[in-house]
Every structure is written in C-alpha cells, then in structure tokens.
Amino acid sequence: MPADLLEGLNPDQLAAVTAEGSALVLAGAGSGKTRVLTTRIAWLVQTARVSPMGILAVTFTNKAAKEMLSRLSAMLPINTRGMWVGTFHGLCNRLLRAHHQDAGLPQLFQILDSADQLAAIKRLLKALNVDTDKYEPRKVQAFINMNKEAGLRAGRVEAWDPYTRRLVEFFAEYDAQCNREGVVDFAELLLRAYELLERNALLREHYQTRFRHILVDEFQDTSKLQYAWLKLLAGPEAALFAVGDDDQSIYAFRGADVGNMATFMRDMGIAEPIKLTQNYRSHATILDAANAVIAQNANRLGKDLWTDAGVGEPIRHYQAMDDREEAGFVVEAIRELYREGLAYADVAVLYRANAQSRAIEHALFTAGLPYRVYGGQRFFERAEIKHALAYLRLIANPEDDNAFLRVVNFPARGVGARTLEGLDAAARQGGMSLWQAACAGGGKNKGLAGFVALVEGMRAEARGLGLAETVEIVLARSSLIEHYKTEKEGEGRIENLNELTNAALAFAADADDQGLAAAAPGTTASAATADDPAQAQLIAFLAHAALEAGEHEAGAAADAVQLMTVHAAKGLEFHTVFITGLEEGLFPHENALTEPDGLEEERRLMYVALTRARRRLFLSHAQQRLLHGQPRYGLASRFLEEIPTALVHSLNLHRRPTPPPPRSTADWGGGKAPSQPSRELPHKIGARVSHPRYGEGVVSGYQGQGAEAEIRVAFPKVGDKWFILDYVKLTPC
C-alpha cells in the first residue's frame, strides 16, 4: 500500500513527502504542491508515524482546505476525523470556542467580518465625537488590523506623534467595545488564539504534545503573527512542514511576510529547502518567459522551472489602440479558439485591476459569449443576507449592538436618527446594550417597541427549533421579503434570501454528517455542551457565514470564459490565458511603485499570471485606456520587455508603429515619460463647452498644475464652477 502511495513521484517530491522532521519545500508553480502535501499526510498516517489526531494542516482558503480533505479521503481508507485541517482563522476559531473561558470570551462569541468591523469602528468614533475627516474610519480600521496582525495590542504600539497616539486610543477603545459586546474580528481571532497558547502553559503543552506534525500551505503568505502561532503550537518537538513559493508572494500589502521563509530555515536549522522545480502544467515557452521575468527580481531564494512537456507554441502579443480594441481582440481570439474546439471554460482573461473587467465584459456580452466574473460580492456579504443574519444574531444574542443597529429600522418602522440618539445616550449612561436600553425605555417610541416585540417573538418561536426553521421564521416575520418586493430589482435579493434557507439546510446536514465536531467550526466540545444545541448550531452557522463568505457561487458549472484579477487567479490553471492591460502604471501598477518592494511584488504578480497558462498565452496592452472616464496613455509594460523576444510573436506586424498619443492629459509614464511640459489647454478661454450635468457654459479660466489643474466654466444657470481637469468631461459645442 505505501508503495502505491509514493508511486509516480519525482525524486524531489519523494524527498519532500518522506522528509523526517521539519522541512521547507520551495514548490514552484505547477510542481505538484498539493499532491505533495496530501501524500505526505497520507504517508505519515500509513507508516504509523502519527495518528490522524496528531496532524494539523493549515491552508489560506477554505477552498484549499476542502480540496485537501477530499483528496485525502480519496487516498486513504481511514477517516480524516480527528485531524485538524482548515484555515488559520477556522482553526483559531475552533481553538477559541473550545477554550473560550481561558481566552476570556463568552461561550457564544460572534465574529465580525470586515464590514461589521468597519461599522463598529464608525459607531465608536461617533460615540467619541471624533472628526471622521481627520480620522477616516477605514484608516482606523487598517491601523488596528495592521497592529493586531503584527501581534501588538494597543498598549504596545509605539506612537511618536499626536496623530498616532490618537489612533492608539481608538484601538484601545475599540477593543474595549468588542470585549463588552463579546465580538471578535478576524485579526482578533488570530491574536487571541496566539495569546491563549502563550499565556496558558497547560493548554500549550497539551496541544504541543498532541500535534506531532504541522503542515502549512502557501507559507510565503503567512504573516509574522501566524508564523509565531505556528511555532508556539509546534513547540520544540513537532515537525513543521512548510510549503511555499517566494516567487508567488503577492500579498505583502495585507501583511504577508516572505521573510518568514528565511526565518523558518534559521529557526529550524534547515540548510537547504527542498526545491520542486519540475513543472507539470505548462509548455517550455511559457516557463521560459516566466523564468526570465522573475529572474529580474533580486530578493529570491532562487529556482528555475523546467518541463519535459515540449516547447509548445509561441506567446502572442497584441498591441491595441485602446481598451475597447483590446477587448475586441480578446473576443475574436476566443471565438477562433472555440471554433478550434476549445471550451470557453478553458479560457481565462486576467487583468490587474477589477475596473478593467468592464470593457472586456462589454465586448463578451455584445458578442454573445458566455462569461463569468470572479470576485465581487460574495453571498454572505450581500446586504439582504447581512440583514437576515442580523436578525439571526439577535436571536442568538439580542445584546449584539452591531446587529441591532443594522436592522432596528430595516425594513423601515419609524425608528429614526433621533430615537437612536436617545437610545444610545441611555445605553451609555446605564452601561448597557442598546437592546437593554430599548427594553427599559420601552413604549416611548412605537417603532422601537414594535422592534423589541418582533425580535422577542422570533426568539420565542425559534426556541428549540432547528437552524433552517429558524431562518424561515426570520424570513417570515422580518418582512424583509415583502420589503424587497416593493423595490425594483429586488427579485435577485429575494432569491438570495430564499437561498439562505438552503444554505442553512446544507450546513445542518453537513454538521450531522460529520458528527458534532468536524464541520461546524464552532461546535467543539464546549459549544456542544451548551444548554441548547439549537443555539449552538445557530452560533456555528453565524461563524460559518463570517468565515466562509464565498462558496455560494451560482452558475459555476456552466461553460463560460473566466474573468478575474491576477490575484484571484493564483492557484488556478487554464489551457489558454489572456493577460491584458500590460501597461506601465497599470501593470506594474503606479501605486505599487511608491512602496519599497512594490516593483518586485508586481513582478511576482506577473510571474503568477504567466504560470497560469498550460498551453497558450496571449499578452496585450492598449495605448490608450479609459480610466475613471478619462483617457490615459500608457507605454508598454516593462514586463513585456523582460520576456525574451524569441518567445513572443507579435500580432501587430501588419500595423504601422502607431504615432505618439495626441495629448497627454495625465503624465504617467512610470518614470519613463519626458519631463512634463506645460500642459496644453484642452479648451480656450471663452470657448463654449457642454457639461453632462450642467449643460452649456463658457470656459472662464484655469488654475493649478499637473493633476490638480482645474478649469473654470461659467454656466448661465448655476454660475461659475471649478472642475478637476483630469476628470471633467467637457465637449466643445
């Protein structure tokens, strides 16, 4: 049996799978990384090096965790129960549920997703009377998360200037508010779990003894705190098996630290990583291009991908006049591929920024080709779903202020800003929740009393019932569906609400299936011993909604062209890949260039994009692109020039070199542009122009330089108006 397991592995893969002790595996794109991970787990169990109980495996996405589990159960006759496989957040949630008392949390703590967190911060800033122009809620949120992700509590953040000191105050107040309300945000999940193990020696030793083998996927994406957590959990004895690729590290902007790979080698005394460089995905031409591009980066552990799959076709490059023509090219090429027998679903169109999808979607739509856009709003993040979830949260815990505020007046029932102000004041004075304040001061406001009665009615009716029934009660009594019936375009929302019942059914079935512990992240030992199992399942479902916002994607099965950002494409592969918008300023993105290692990260992003393709690769750029409604002129991306010309076929040979753009409204050559001459004025003073909103007017003046340049137009009705020259759309008339 073990012989079967290891059959077909190349020597490097074999070395990785059977490594004794801790190891770092440098797994290039398409080198069989997931196979190595799952085979190693199976091998460890089969050779009795460890029981399933002693294994913990961490992934970054729920999808990866699921995939690992399903591959594992296909490989092994044994059950995967007892194994801890999940995301960092999922595992930390599990840990905190099991030891909520030691972690200082209520048994049924709720999880805030980023939108909930932002709402909580806004509420806090309002209560503190903070000028939100000076302290933008989003910035405060980023500050708090950044520090938590670095493992820092408010008390330990260094603040040298008054502004930062104020942010630290908000940080402290925010944590106090969360503790009062018994809620935990994503970063808190990790930090709290880390502190739990750090402070509680008994618990730490228990888990260190239990988990003999800890495996980490996408190790290059771990943050400092995550790595510290892993080390703590591993202790001195356990074997830590980390798999990653420094060349595919593209999440530094959200706290990932590639440096963890070098640190890990030092900490564990690993001299050399095991390198997986044989690629089973792409033809050599594609790999050569990817190798050449990534070779431009200085900070690498260093490896080149190779294949014995043959040279393959040359890469095609197309230079378009503008983004519309680029999209047209993509559509034509896809049509041709389809005629040749390729399925639409085998084609991916990648772009750097979501805003670019519009032009391509438009072209595909007009041509009548099926497509699917990845990313965007996820199921549990939709407004109507969050409303329904808020009612569920109030059933679980009516003192949840976040949930209370979300639906106290939705659908509208006459609880306005005035009423809420009073309620808020009463709550703060009495040191209680909004719910308590509403109950205490009942009767004052009819709508508020109605709301209290509504929620109490829901709670009473739902008592002891299953999850799906509870959801139905919420849908029936909240009149959310009635509300959306009156709204135009509310049909989709109603469908989603009904889908929520299905999600609850599926979740409950899953939980039954896998026994109490496995599927529901919340239902570990202590939660299962809650007084009310229905309540526990509700909490588990709410945690599931926060931790797995996606999953409920519709139409995934249909044959459709796949549209997504390069980030979203990581980990996927396609027969044919289009990488569009290869222009300086866009890819590499201008914003990235201002950051220290920004260009190298952009280049890694390009490397990820290139290595998604199995057989065919199309690259394109546009000389002119509409961005925010204004034309921008871009030079070809430097990444295009970094690909050896011998690998690339230009599809523009018939075309003359295009003349330079007529006029540079925004000078953004990424450093390559000539020094900016005084800008040409698009409209002479005194010229008659038309504005989309204000109608006709007369240009009366200019002021400012560069991006701040403004134009003044006199309108007969509204008088003089200043507009930012780069953004205003004025047509001569």
Place this chain on the structure above:
DNA sequence: AACTCTTTAGTCGCG
C-alpha cells in the same frame, strides 16, 4: 422618515 441630489474616491483582497 424617506427621498433626491451632491460629493467623493477609485490596486490587489483571504478570513
């Protein structure tokens, strides 16, 4: 309280 108008901001995004 509900509606409409105006202003604003816009890289990538797991859990």
Place this chain on the structure above:
DNA sequence: CTAAAGAGTT
C-alpha cells in the same frame, strides 16, 4: 465613469 456615502430637501 460609477458606486456609495453624505448632505439637503420634502
């Protein structure tokens, strides 16, 4: 340009 949040109006 466009979506979303904030300000202003009815």
